[in-house]
Amino acid sequence: MTGSTVLRARGLTRQYGRDTGLVRAVDEVDLDVPTGQVLAIMGPSGCGKSTLLHLLGGLQRPTDGEIWLADHRIDTMSERALARLRRQHIGFVFQSFHLMDELTAVENVELAALLAGQSPGRARKRAMHLLDRVGLADRARHLPSALSGGQRQRVAVARALSNDPLVVLADEPTGNLDSAATLEVLRLFEELRTAGQTLVVVTHDARIAAVADRVITMRDGAFADDSRLVNNATATGTVYGGWR
Numbered sequence: 456m457t458g459s460t461v462l463r464a465r466g467l468t469r470q471y472g473r474d475t476g477l478v479r480a481v482d483e484v485d486l487d488v489p490t491g492q493v494l495a496i497m498g499p500s501g502c503g504k505s506t507l508l509h510l511l512g513g514l515q516r517p518t519d520g521e522i523w524l525a526d527h528r529i530d531t532m533s534e535r536a537l538a539r540l541r542r543q544h545i546g547f548v549f550q551s552f553h554l555m556d557e558l559t560a561v562e563n564v565e566l567a568a569l570l571a572g573q574s575p576g577r578a579r580k581r582a583m584h585l586l587d588r589v590g591l592a593d594r595a596r597h598l599p600s601a602l603s604g605g606q607r608q609r610v611a612v613a614r615a616l617s618n619d620p621l622v623v624l625a626d627e628p629t630g631n632l633d634s635a636a637t638l639e640v641l642r643l644f645e646e647l648r649t650a651g652q653t654l655v656v657v658t659h660d661a662r663i664a665a666v667a668d669r670v671i672t673m674r675d676g677a678f679a680d681d682s683r684l685v686n687n688a689t690a691t692g693t694v695y696g697g698w699r
C-alpha cells in the first residue's frame with residue numbers, strides 16, 4: 456500500500472565534534488519513503504540509526520543535505536515552523552514512552568491533539584477513539600504509573616497518531632519492554648501497516664523488522680543494505696514470503 460514519497464532525504468549528513476574528534480554519525484544518506492511504507496532501520500550500536508531518525512523528524516539539524524516531509528523542506532525551516540510541523544504532521548514514539556506522569560492516558564493523547572490545533576471537543580473524542588483503537592479504552596483514566604510497560608507504549612502510539620501524522624517515527628519502541636509487551640506493540644504496528652500508516656522504526660528487534668515492508672541496515676552512518684519484503688509479513692503469525 457505505497458504511493459508518492461512522503462519523506463525524502465538527499466546527501467543527509469550529521470557530524471558530531473570538531474577537528475580530531477570528528478564523527479560522521481550520518482554520512483551522505485539518500486532516502487525515499489513512499490506513503491504507507493513501514494520501514495525498519497537496523498544496524499549495530501553507534502551506526503547512526505537514532506541520529507538519522509532525529510534528523511528525519513526535525514529533532515536535530517543536519518550538518519549537510521536536504522530533508523523533505525511531503526512538500527515541506529525541513530532542514531532550512533525556522534525552529535518555530537519546525538516545531539509546528541512536528542506537532543501537526545509527525546508522530547513520535549520513544550523507547551522510554553515520554554508520557555506526562557501527572558496526566559491520565561486520555562489526557563496525554565488529548566494534549567497532543569490540542570497542540571496539533573484540534574478543538575477541545577474534537578481532541579477529547581479523537582483521544583478516546585485512539586485509546587479504543589489501541590485496546591485501552593478501559594484504561595483511559597489511569598495515570599501512566601498504573602499501566603504496564605506495554606500499555607504505556609500503546610498510549611504513546613495513540614498519542615503519536617493524535618495529529619493524523621504523515622509519518623510515525625519510532626526509536627527503539629520495544630527496547631524497554633518484555634516479550635509479552637513487545638508482542639502488544641508488534642500487533643499494533645501490524646494494524647498500522649494494514650491501515651496504510653507510514654512508519655519508520657529504528658529497532659534491534661528482528662520481530663519488529665519482520666513487520667516491515669522494507670529493512671535498511673546501517674553501518675558507519677551509511678546504508679549497508681536495503682531490502683524489501685515481497686509478501687506481507689505478520690510477525691505475530693504468518694510466515695512471510697522472502698526478500699528481493
Ligand SMILES: Nc1ncnc2c1ncn2[C@@H]1O[C@H](COP(=O)(O)OP(=O)(O)OP(=O)(O)O)[C@@H](O)[C@H]1O
Pocket residue numbers: 471472478479480498499500501502503504505506507
Ligand atoms: N551528541 C553527540 N555528540 C557526539 N557524538 C554523538 C552524539 N550523539 C551520537 N553520537 C555518536 O554518533 C554515532 C551514532 O550514534 P547514534 O546514537 O545515532 O547510533 P545508534 O545506531 O542509534 O546507536 P544505538 O543503537 O546504540 O542507539 C555514534 O558514534 C555516537 O557515539
